[in-house]
Amino acid sequence: MSKEYKITEQGSLGLLALGHIGLRKWREVVAEEKKKRQEKKNDKKEK
Numbered sequence: 001m002s003k004e005y006k007i008t009e010q011g012s013l014g015l016l017a018l019g020h021i022g023l024r025k026w027r028e029v030v031a032e033e034k035k036k037r038q039e040k041k042n043d044k045k046e047k
Contacts, residue, residue, distance in 0.1 A: 009033045 007015065007029045015022035 005014065007025050009030055011026050015026050018025075
């Protein structure tokens with residue numbers, strides 16, 4: 001039985017309990033969010 005988790009930029013203790021896999025997935029989410037914010041910032045500069 002597998003369980004789906006919603007990983008947020010803030011993270012959680014549950015992710016730490018998953019070990020390196022949780023940490024890796026959290027880092028991916030943080031990188032994606034950072035990229036989205038940067039793209040938004042760049043879009044505003046272009047206008």
